[in-house]
Amino acid sequence: MRRLCIATLAASAIAASGAHAQERMPFHVATFADSRTVSLGIISSSASTDSRFDFDVGIGLTEFGPGGAPVFRDESTHGVRVRCEAPAAVKVGGIVHPMPTAPGSGDWKQDLWKAMCQQPIS
Template identity: 55%
Template structure:
């Protein structure tokens, strides 16, 4: 009985910690009416396609001026990322080749940076 209680307590602590971790946006766009839209990576894995490095899903949240969410897109927006030249983001059937030098403010560039420029330990 003691082990069961300890296991349940450990699970509750871990689960609550996971829920508390909010995904950090890789891109934030601000609009003239002071609303913002943030994009987050909701899942990432090694790509199943040998031409790409990552298969990712992203989520979108629209925020009011004060930061409160007014729209959360729970859809699954899946894309593939190639880190090496040519730097590429595949969205649906559309292939986006990223510019060199990078274009500031482009969500695809920011997604590429979030995945491909992570420090390696």
């Protein structure tokens, strides 16, 4: 039941932001020494087709130049899977990355896990 509730909330949030497809809400932003930034955003999310995971997530990438203007937008959708409950994990390609007990910040996989699994429920 909890998985269904979380999946519904995540899908609703994605659908609500779908009207602003040009503005992908980033879950992770990396800044480089030359003032470029790379933003990773959730493009799609659904209940996972793999029963070992909670979500199938599509990720998009956008690079911004030093002035903040987009210089590259990857039009591909990169698929990953997320498991919220223990053992918490993010699966990229064929590799399952376990999440630490208290996920930190800075690693895109941990940031994605937090965005998908630690959504406030009202």
